[in-house]
Amino acid sequence: MELNRLMLRLTMMPGFDFHQDRFVQILGANGTSNSTINSPMPTTKSYSIGEIMKIFRNLLDDTIPDQENVFVLKPKQLLIKKR
Numbered sequence: 001m002e003l004n005r006l007m008l009r010l011t012m013m014p015g016f017d018f019h020q021d022r023f024v025q026i027l028g029a030n031g032t033s034n035s036t037i038n039s040p041m042p043t044t045k046s047y048s049i050g051e052i053m054k055i056f057r058n059l060l061d062d063t064i065p066d067q068e069n070v071f072v073l074k075p076k077q078l079l080i081k082k083r
């Protein structure tokens with residue numbers, strides 16, 4: 001449940017594009033029977049620190065192409081003033 005909220009927040013934040021499908025794939029979530037219809041992540045699975053570190057490695061590795069990145073940085077979005 002916390003991961004679902006985190007993914008929702010990341011989707012709405014400016015400055016980068018968040019690819020939820022890649023995030024779920026890296027964590028190894030397979031949508032088992034303990035997930036809900038609106039929830040791509042299993043609600044009772046706990047993740048190891050190694051699985052979570054894969055997300056950080058994906059973010060920090062400049063050699064990963066944009067097609068595989070969980071976060072694609074868009075710094076120009078941060079320069080746009082909100083009204």
